Amino acid sequence: MHARDDLATYLPQFTKSQVLVIGDVMLDRYVWGRVDRISPEAPIPVLRIERTAAMLGGAGNVVRNIAALNAQTFFVGLVGDDLAGKDILDLLKILPGAMPHLVSDSTRNTTIKTRFVAGVQQLLRADDETGTIPNALKSDELAKKVATLPLAAKNAAIVLSDYGKGVLSDAVLHAAIDKAQKLKLPLIVDPKGRDFGRYRGATVVTPNRKELAEATGMPVDTDAAIVAAAQHLIKTCGLGAVLVTRSEQGMTLVVRDQAPLHLSAEAREVFDVSGAGDTVAANLATGLAAGMSLADAAALANVAAGIVVGKIGTASVTADELQQKLTELHVATAGTKVADAATAAAKAAAWRSAGLKVGFTNGCFDLLHPGHVQLLTEAASACDRLIVGMNDDASVRRLKGADRPIQLFPARSAVLAALEMVDLVVGFEEDTPLNLITGLRPDVLIKGADYSKAQVVGATEVESWGGKVVLAQLLPGHSTTATVKKLAQTLPK
Numbered sequence: 001m002h003a004r005d006d007l008a009t010y011l012p013q014f015t016k017s018q019v020l021v022i023g024d025v026m027l028d029r030y031v032w033g034r035v036d037r038i039s040p041e042a043p044i045p046v047l048r049i050e051r052t053a054a055m056l057g058g059a060g061n062v063v064r065n066i067a068a069l070n071a072q073t074f075f076v077g078l079v080g081d082d083l084a085g086k087d088i089l090d091l092l093k094i095l096p097g098a099m100p101h102l103v104s105d106s107t108r109n110t111t112i113k114t115r116f117v118a119g120v121q122q123l124l125r126a127d128d129e130t131g132t133i134p135n136a137l138k139s140d141e142l143a144k145k146v147a148t149l150p151l152a153a154k155n156a157a158i159v160l161s162d163y164g165k166g167v168l169s170d171a172v173l174h175a176a177i178d179k180a181q182k183l184k185l186p187l188i189v190d191p192k193g194r195d196f197g198r199y200r201g202a203t204v205v206t207p208n209r210k211e212l213a214e215a216t217g218m219p220v221d222t223d224a225a226i227v228a229a230a231q232h233l234i235k236t237c238g239l240g241a242v243l244v245t246r247s248e249q250g251m252t253l254v255v256r257d258q259a260p261l262h263l264s265a266e267a268r269e270v271f272d273v274s275g276a277g278d279t280v281a282a283n284l285a286t287g288l289a290a291g292m293s294l295a296d297a298a299a300l301a302n303v304a305a306g307i308v309v310g311k312i313g314t315a316s317v318t319a320d321e322l323q324q325k326l327t328e329l330h331v332a333t334a335g336t337k338v339a340d341a342a343t344a345a346a347k348a349a350a351w352r353s354a355g356l357k358v359g360f361t362n363g364c365f366d367l368l369h370p371g372h373v374q375l376l377t378e379a380a381s382a383c384d385r386l387i388v389g390m391n392d393d394a395s396v397r398r399l400k401g402a403d404r405p406i407q408l409f410p411a412r413s414a415v416l417a418a419l420e421m422v423d424l425v426v427g428f429e430e431d432t433p434l435n436l437i438t439g440l441r442p443d444v445l446i447k448g449a450d451y452s453k454a455q456v457v458g459a460t461e462v463e464s465w466g467g468k469v470v471l472a473q474l475l476p477g478h479s480t481t482a483t484v485k486k487l488a489q490t491l492p493k
Contacts, residue, residue: 007300008326010290011319017071017289018152019282022142022176023059023161023168023190025077025102026111026129027084030055035118045123047116056091057113058278059161061316062190065282065304067095068316071289075100076145078134078167084110101145105138111165133166142167143175153183157289159281160199162192170198177201186288190281191215200238204294206280208245220244222355223252223262223384230254243298245280245305249354253298261295262356262384266306266329279308279317303329337417337424341439344387344426348440351385359383360442360458361472362433364391365412366405371474373419378472379446380421387424387440388416389433398431432457446470 030053035045056064059077066073075092079085081104088110092100111129115122134142151158158180162168177200180187186203196215199205213220218229230242234256241255250265283304287297304317307325339347348358361379365372365388380386390413396405405412413425428436437445437458445462449471453459459469 007292007296007303008323010287010292010296010300011069011323013155013290014286014319015070016155017286018074018156019066019071019285019289020074020076020146020149020151020156020158020176020179021059021062021066021161022076022146022159022172023062024111024163024165025060025075025079025088025167026057026113026163026165027088028055028057028061029053029112029114031114031116033116033118035123045118047118047123054087054091056088058111058163058165059159059167060088060092061278062159062161062282063092063098063100064095065279065316066286067098068318069282069286069322070097070319071286072097073099074149074151075102076142076149076172078103078105078108078138078142078165080104080108080110080130081106082110084112101149103138103141103145105134108132108134129165134169136171139169139171142169143171146172146175146179151179151183151185153185155289155291156183157186157188157285159285160187160189160202161278161281162190164192168198173198186285188281188285188288190277196233196237196239202239203288204241204243204284205233205239206243206245206277206284208277209247212242212244223260223357226252227254227260230260241294243280243284243301245277251280251298251302251305253295255294259381261298263299263302264356264384266303266325276305276309279304279315283317283322337422338413339424339426341426341428341436344424344436345439345441347424348385348387348442352441352443356384357443358440359386359444359446360389360433360437360440361386361446362389362391362428362436364396364400364405365416366396366400366407368415374474375446375448375472376419376421379470382446382470382472383442383444385423386421387426387442388422389436390416390425390427392427392429395429395431434458434461437461441465441467443467444470446472448472448474450474 031049032051033047033049035047037046039046063073063075079088079102092098108130114126116124158176189199189202189205191205191207194215209220212229216229216232219225220229226244233242244252248265251263253261280301283301284297287300303325307317307321308315351358359379359382393409416422416425434457438461445458447456453469456469
């Protein structure tokens with residue numbers, strides 16, 4: 001996976017991307033006001049209305065998010081022959097790059113969700129919708145639109161936004177899946193219901209944790225359980241991957257025949273989760289259409305979700321907001337990832353309490369070379385959070401000689417902290433990290449395979465509290481000491 005600043009390099013490509021969105025559109029109405037008193041008629045707040053607004057909801061919010069990323073969007077959906085349906089069409093027409101292809105059904109009402117909000121607190125949501133599914137003629141009309149839309153054969157993707165309102169009938173699903181397979185395009189599904197077999201052939205589905213549990217009947221209370229449930233879906237439903245959204249615990253990406261990827265949540269303040277799943281689907285699809293790998297697109301969607309939950313109402317995230325956030329995260333991460341032993345122990349305890357697996361490795365890391373990168377990459381793959389212990393300058397001198405380190409601790413720690421796979425850097429002054437290890441109590445202790453387990457400092461202690469020791473394969477031919485000797489031989493005396 002790329003570092004966060006590298007993800008931003010794809011954003012200019014979004015203007016060349018096309019996304020076909022198919023699904024259940026609705027009108028989200030918001031009634032904002034303030035509460036000063038409780039009603040004398042019943043123990044309920046009295047909302048003094050200050051303003052109202054209407055926004056695209058459901059699959060329409062996916063379109064809105066894609067438009068905010070400067071990509072082109074085709075949209076196939078169903079509305080009633082009513083004022084709300086007209087409002088939806090008007091809202092779609094003003095979105096840059098959005099091309100609506102709506103079917104009108106006079107036998108159905110357009111779904112309206114009305115939320116009453118005081119400050120940042122939702123008081124009530126009222127839904128006005130038709131409970132019947134569209135008739136066969138309307139489903140056939142929708143399927144024909146899907147099949148005939150002139151979608152590009154590259155730099156494109158298809159999203160199925162399923163809110164269970166009936167647009168994604170078998171006919172429409174088959175038309176969308178056939179189109180994706182014929183054009184070899186990624187197909188992203190924001191699912192609904194228990195039968196994920198309906199989405200067979202999808203590149204990735206994006207259930208939340210509750211939806212994953214309902215679809216599999218399996219527990220989802222730990223990382224391992226979530227991965228097992230996702231793997232079950234992939235195997236039994238013919239899916240390429242599952243991206244599980246986990247609220248305050250971030251996301252987990254499980255891809256067929258690959259190691260799972262856990263993404264920590266990026267949100268700092270959560271005001272409203274309305275439509276966050278739409279933002280994830282939109283960013284995932286647009287990223288894939290722009291040529292991003294699935295892991296990188298998921299990372300981008302995770303950052304976008306962290307932005308949107310900090311907004312009020314059904315909201316979208318713009319390309320400029322993503323650019324700014326990615327830059328902020330990259331700059332801030334390096335500065336906050338260097339900690340003392342006490343702070344690191346507190347963070348490690350907090351990560352474990354959140355169900356995350358904490359890993360630890362250590363070294364001098366004087367001149368960072370490919371062998372170091374290989375070790376750190378393998379170490380990060382063995383855990384959810386990787387802490388790196390680094391010898392301070394005095395202990396490096398004792399271990400390596402009076403002319404070492406080449407770089408002092410502030411420089412060495414800054415370089416390590418800038419690496420995406422490193423979550424925390426902690427200095428230690430002793431010749432070995434044993435005291436640091438016992439204070440951090442990692443779940444996984446990683447060391448290079450040039451050591452035997454018996455030689456690994458802290459191995460006995462880690463195994464005593466139920467942890468494990470991993471010996472990572474090293475990249476041969478790389479050594480800071482050898483590099484220093486080579487420089488000494490080549491430099492003029």
